Amino acid sequence: MTIATLEGRGLTRVLPGPVPTTLVAEVDTAFPPASFTAITGPSGSGKSSLLYLLGLLDLPTAGEVLVDGQPTSGLDDAARTATRLERFGFVFQFHFLLPEFSVLDNVMLPMRQLGRLRPEAMRARAMGLLDQLDMPEVAHKRPDALSGGQRQRTAVARALANDPQILLADEPTGSLDTRNAAAVFAILRALAREGRTVVAVTHDEALAATADRRIRLVDGRVVGGTAAG
Amino acid sequence: MIPLPLSIALAHLRSRKRQTLVSVLGVMLGVGVFISISGMMQGFQSYFLSQIVETNPHVVVTDEIRRAAPQPMQLLHPAAAVQISRILPRDPVRGIVGAGAMLDALAAMPGLSAAPTLRGQMILRRAGRDYAVTALGVDPVRELRVTSLERDMRQGSLAALGTRPDGVVIGSGLADKMGATLGDTLAVATTAGGESTLRVVGIFHTGLEQQDTGQVYVALARQQSMQGRPRVVNEIHVRLDDIGRSIPVAAMIEGRWGFKAAPWEETYARILSVFVLQNAIIFSTTGSILVVAGFGIFNIISTVVMEKARDIAIMRSVGMPRGGVVAIFVIEGLVVGVLGMVAGWLLGWGIAAVLRQVPSPGASDPSEKLRVVLSGFTFVLGSAIALASAVGAAWIPARKAARTDPLAIIRGAT
Ligand SMILES: Nc1ncnc2c1ncn2[C@@H]1O[C@H](COP(=O)(O)OP(=O)(O)OP(=O)(O)O)[C@@H](O)[C@H]1O
Ligand SMILES: [Mg+2]
Numbered sequence: 001m002t003i004a005t006l007e008g009r010g011l012t013r014v015l016p017g018p019v020p021t022t023l024v025a026e027v028d029t030a031f032p033p034a035s036f037t038a039i040t041g042p043s044g045s046g047k048s049s050l051l052y053l054l055g056l057l058d059l060p061t062a063g064e065v066l067v068d069g070q071p072t073s074g075l076d077d078a079a080r081t082a083t084r085l086e087r088f089g090f091v092f093q094f095h096f097l098l099p100e101f102s103v104l105d106n107v108m109l110p111m112r113q114l115g116r117l118r119p120e121a122m123r124a125r126a127m128g129l130l131d132q133l134d135m136p137e138v139a140h141k142r143p144d145a146l147s148g149g150q151r152q153r154t155a156v157a158r159a160l161a162n163d164p165q166i167l168l169a170d171e172p173t174g175s176l177d178t179r180n181a182a183a184v185f186a187i188l189r190a191l192a193r194e195g196r197t198v199v200a201v202t203h204d205e206a207l208a209a210t211a212d213r214r215i216r217l218v219d220g221r222v223v224g225g226t227a228a229g
Numbered sequence: 230m231i232p233l234p235l236s237i238a239l240a241h242l243r244s245r246k247r248q249t250l251v252s253v254l255g256v257m258l259g260v261g262v263f264i265s266i267s268g269m270m271q272g273f274q275s276y277f278l279s280q281i282v283e284t285n286p287h288v289v290v291t292d293e294i295r296r297a298a299p300q301p302m303q304l305l306h307p308a309a310a311v312q313i314s315r316i317l318p319r320d321p322v323r324g325i326v327g328a329g330a331m332l333d334a335l336a337a338m339p340g341l342s343a344a345p346t347l348r349g350q351m352i353l354r355r356a357g358r359d360y361a362v363t364a365l366g367v368d369p370v371r372e373l374r375v376t377s378l379e380r381d382m383r384q385g386s387l388a389a390l391g392t393r394p395d396g397v398v399i400g401s402g403l404a405d406k407m408g409a410t411l412g413d414t415l416a417v418a419t420t421a422g423g424e425s426t427l428r429v430v431g432i433f434h435t436g437l438e439q440q441d442t443g444q445v446y447v448a449l450a451r452q453q454s455m456q457g458r459p460r461v462v463n464e465i466h467v468r469l470d471d472i473g474r475s476i477p478v479a480a481m482i483e484g485r486w487g488f489k490a491a492p493w494e495e496t497y498a499r500i501l502s503v504f505v506l507q508n509a510i511i512f513s514t515t516g517s518i519l520v521v522a523g524f525g526i527f528n529i530i531s532t533v534v535m536e537k538a539r540d541i542a543i544m545r546s547v548g549m550p551r552g553g554v555v556a557i558f559v560i561e562g563l564v565v566g567v568l569g570m571v572a573g574w575l576l577g578w579g580i581a582a583v584l585r586q587v588p589s590p591g592a593s594d595p596s597e598k599l600r601v602v603l604s605g606f607t608f609v610l611g612s613a614i615a616l617a618s619a620v621g622a623a624w625i626p627a628r629k630a631a632r633t634d635p636l637a638i639i640r641g642a643t
Contacts, residue, residue: 048640057546057636078550085548092639096543100240110547112233119230158547 003069004030005197006166010063011053013046013220023049025220026063031199033165036192038208039201041217047201048093048170050217054199055088055168056080067166085114089159091169095151097143103130103154104139110161129157133187149180156187167191169200173207185210233549234556237540241533242561248529249565255522256569256615257576263515263611264577264603269584270511271607272600274504281500282493283377284435286344286466288479289496292325293489324461331486332465340471341478344371346464347449349456353399353427354416355407362403362445365464366452375468378433378446384411385431390448396430402442404432421457516614522569523618526562531626534558542635554631555624562623566616573615574608 007030015021024046031037031054039047052058054065056072065072067087072080084090089110097106107126111117117125130136133153138146146154152172159167169188173181185200185207192198192212202208216224242249300313325331328345335343347366352359369390373379378387383401390396397415399407409415413429427447435441453459467482467490469475475492482490494501534541541554581601589597 052636052639055546057639081545081548081550084546088548090546092543092546094639096539096639098237098240098540098543100244109233109544112230113544113547113549113553122230162548 004066005033005068006031006054006199007066007069008050008054008063009066011050011060011065012062013049013053013058014061022220024053024060027217027220027222029215029222031166031197033197034192034195035213036189036198036211037200037213037215038211039199039215039217040203040205040208043203045217046220047217049220051168051170051199051201055090055166056084057090085110086162087165089162089164089167091152091155091159091167091172093171093174095143095155097151097154097158099143102140102142103135103146103150106143106154107157107161110158114162116162126157126161129160130154133157148175149177149183152176152180152184153187156184160191164196166197167199169198171201171203173202173204181207234553235560237544237557238560238564241537241557242564245529245533245536248532252522252525252529252565253569253572255525256519256566256619257572259515259519259522260570260573260611260615261576261580262518263512263614264573264607265580265584265601266515267508267511267607267611268577268581268601268603269599270507271604272602274507275602276600277500278497280436281497282472284381284437284440285493285496286375287469287472287475287493288467288482288490290325290331290465290467290482290486290488290490292323292463294487295483295489324458324463325465325488327486328462328465335465335467335482340474341467341469342371342374343465343467344368344375345449345462346372346466347452347456347458347462348464349452349458350420351445351455352418353397353403353407353445354418355409355413358407360403360407362399362443364397364445364447364452364455366447366449366456368449369446372446372466375466378435381433381435383432383434385429387431387433387446389430390446393428393430394448394451395426395428396448397427398431398433398446399429400441400444401432401434402438403445404429406442417455419455419457421455425455427451512610516611519611519614520618522615523622525622526565526619527622527625529565530558530561530623533561534626534630538630538633538638541630541633542638545635546639551631555627558627558630559620559623562619562627563616566619569619570612570615573611577608577611578603 008027011024011027012022013024015023027050039050041047049058053060056065067083072083075083098109101109104123104126107129108122111122111125127136127139130139133156135150135153138150143151143154152175156172167188173184176184181204188198188200189210200211208214215222300316302311302313332343332345335341345368349364349366350361351364352361367390369387373387385398387398390398399409404410409429411429411432414426415429416424417427418424453461467478469478472493476494479490479492545554581603584599584601587599588595589599
C-alpha cells in the first residue's frame, strides 16, 4: 500500500475560552495520491476547521498531521509556510483574488513567491493553466471584471500554480450555479486523476456523490462516509 | 520581473493615490525645509567664521604661560612627597622674551607669516567724553601680512601708520560714536600715565561689533612709548596659508617657546559652541518636521494594512512568509520616503535659491544677500532622517500585519 500523501491522526481542535468549543474531535483520516475526497456535513460541523488543520493553516490541540508520512507538529511557522507554498494548493469559498492584479498576475503570485521559474516560464505556465481551465480570454482582465465562475476557476488556477501534490478546496462551488459548480468539480476530479490528492468540502450532496470517497462530519466527528480511518 | 513584495507594495500605493501623494508631500516639505534652513544656518555660520578668520590672526602667541615652571625642589626629588607653599613668584618684565628671534624663526617657516604686537588699554578722549579701547601697537607692514584689515578699510589705510608715527586707525563704530572723521585729532591717555594726541589716519569696518567699536591700531613704537614699555612685545600674530593647520602650529609654537599660543578655534571657542547649540536646535526642529511626516506614512500604511487584510491573509496562506509581509509594507514606506526625499531635494534647492535673493538683515551693503550653503552633509542627514522615519513609521503596522493570523480573516470572510 502506498503512503498517504496527507494524513490526520487523532486530530482535535478545541478553541480555548470560558466555554471551550470543540471544532474538530479525534479525526483519523488518510488521503492517498490520485484520490478525490469530498467532505460533507451540516453547517458548523467543523468541515472548514478540519481543512485548515490538514492544510497546516491551523495547529491542532491534539493529534498530528502527516505530509508524505512525515509529522508536521515540530515545524515552526516559517517551515509550515514553506510547506504550504511548495506542497499545497488552496481554494477558499471566497475567491480571495488580489483586486489590483490581472488574472494572469494573480495566477503567477505563488510562482513568484516560490521563485523557481524564470519570468517567461511563469507566464507560460500561468497561461497554460488558464487554458486548461478554459478561460484564456480573461488573462489580462481584473478580477472584478470576471463572473463568479471565472473567479473561482482563477482561484483554482492559482492553487495549481506551483504544481502542488495536494489541493484543498473549501466549498469551491459555494457561490456558483449548478452548471458552474459541476464544471469546477469536474476539474477537481480531473486533477485527482492526474495523480494529485484532492480534498473538497461541500454541502452539496449531489456533487459529493461524484467524488471517489466521502467523509461526513457531525459536530467535528467523522460519522460516516466511504473513507474513514 | 520586479520582486513580489515590491509589486504588491506599488499596487497598494496606486490604489490609494491621493493619500500616497499627501504623504509624499509631507516628506518633501520636511526634507526641503530641513535642507534649506540648515543651509541658511550654515551659510550664516561659515560667513561669520570666515569674517573672523580672515580679519584676525589664526594663531595668537601671548606672553602668558599656561603652566608654572616646576620648582627646583620638585625637579631634584621627582619621587618625593614634596610640598612647597608660599612661593613668591618672580615678577619678570611682562612680554614675550626673545620675540625678535622667535619672529625670525617663524618667518623662516613655509606657509606662515608672523607680526609683533603690543596690546594695551588706552583711553581716547574727544569732546569731553572718554572711550576706553584696546590698542594694538603693530608694525603696519608685517601686520598687513597677518590680517585682512586692509580689505576692511573704509577710509585711509593701515599702512599710513608707517608714515605717520602719531596715526591711529579706528573702527567705524567708534568713529560714529565719537563723531570722528579722517584727519581728526584725538587726545589719548594710557595707564602708564602718558598723555598725547593721535590723528585718525584710517577707519575700518569688519562687521564684528566688538572690533569696530573697541579696537584701534597704532604704530608699534608709539604704543611702546605710550604704554611705557619700550621694546616690549606681548603678542605675536600668526597667519597660516592653510587655516586647518592652526591647532598643530599653535601646539608647535607653544612646545618650542613655552608661551601660550592660541589657535583661532580656542580664541573663538565660545562662538563655536554657540554654533553647535544653534545647529542642534535647527536640526532638531527641522528634523522633527520629518518625524511628523513619518506620522503621515504611518497613517497611510495602517490604512492599507486594514484595507488589504484579505490580500495579506491569502498571501500568507498561499505561502508568503512573515518577512515577505513586513517587506511589502516597509517597501511602501520606503517608496513614499524616497519619492518625498527626491522631491524634497528639489524643494530645498528651490527654497535656497529664493533665500539667496533676500537681502541679508543687518548688512551694511544692501546688495548683500542671505548666504545659503547647501552641503552634501545636510542632504545626507536630511535624507537619512526622512528614510529612517519612513521605515520606522511603516515598520509598526507592517509587523502587526505580519503577526495577524491569516485564518482569522479567512474564517471571517467565508
Ligand atoms: N473563531 C471562532 N470562535 C468561535 N467559534 C468558532 C470560531 N470559528 C469557528 N467556530 C465554530 O466552530 C464550529 C465549526 O466551524 P467550521 O467553520 O469549521 O464549520 P463548517 O462545517 O465549515 O461550517 P459551514 O458549512 O457553515 O462553513 C462552528 O460551530 C463555528 O461556529
Ligand atoms: Mg466552512
